Amino acid sequence: MKGGELIMAAPFELRLPGNGGGNYCTGCGGHLYRTKDAGEPVEEDHEPGCEVFSRAVQVMLYVEQLKRAATAGADRRRRRYLQKSAKDLTTAACTDDVVLAITKLAHRYEKESQQGAKTGATAEMLMQACQALAQGQDPAPIAPGPSH
Numbered sequence: 001m002k003g004g005e006l007i008m009a010a011p012f013e014l015r016l017p018g019n020g021g022g023n024y025c026t027g028c029g030g031h032l033y034r035t036k037d038a039g040e041p042v043e044e045d046h047e048p049g050c051e052v053f054s055r056a057v058q059v060m061l062y063v064e065q066l067k068r069a070a071t072a073g074a075d076r077r078r079r080r081y082l083q084k085s086a087k088d089l090t091t092a093a094c095t096d097d098v099v100l101a102i103t104k105l106a107h108r109y110e111k112e113s114q115q116g117a118k119t120g121a122t123a124e125m126l127m128q129a130c131q132a133l134a135q136g137q138d139p140a141p142i143a144p145g146p147s148h
């Protein structure tokens with residue numbers, strides 16, 4: 001029997017959208033190696049008009065807002081929390097399934113907002129922003145931090 005050879009002859013690379021492989025865009029099937037390399041979404045990895053890429057760009061716009069907010073305000077703990085969140089959202093924007101990654105972040109911020117930590121209000125803001133981003137909406141602008 002030569003059954004084994006049949007398996008070997010199967011195409012080496014199967015493009016299955018949403019197979020969780022991690023390196024292929026779930027929107028257009030593009031390989032995300034430039035994205036992974038650059039640590040931010042790269043347009044050349046995607047087909048023109050890819051939904052996932054435009055979502056990733058939207059996330060990165062919010063990351064810019066987060067970074068700006070992280071340099072202002074008197075509350076150091078909040079600034080550090082915003083910095084960390086900017087990194088987390090950047091990572092999410094570089095995944096093969098941006099919406100799923102952002103949805104997971106929304107759940108995490110929801111938990112953190114309920115833990116009664118000093119950054120609870122910020123976590124809640126981030127949760128709402130991630131929920132909006134996951135639905136393709138623009139998140140609310142980041143309010144200046146509490147002045148206490």
Ligand SMILES: [Zn+2]
Binds near residue numbers: 028030053
């Ligand atoms: Zn894509």
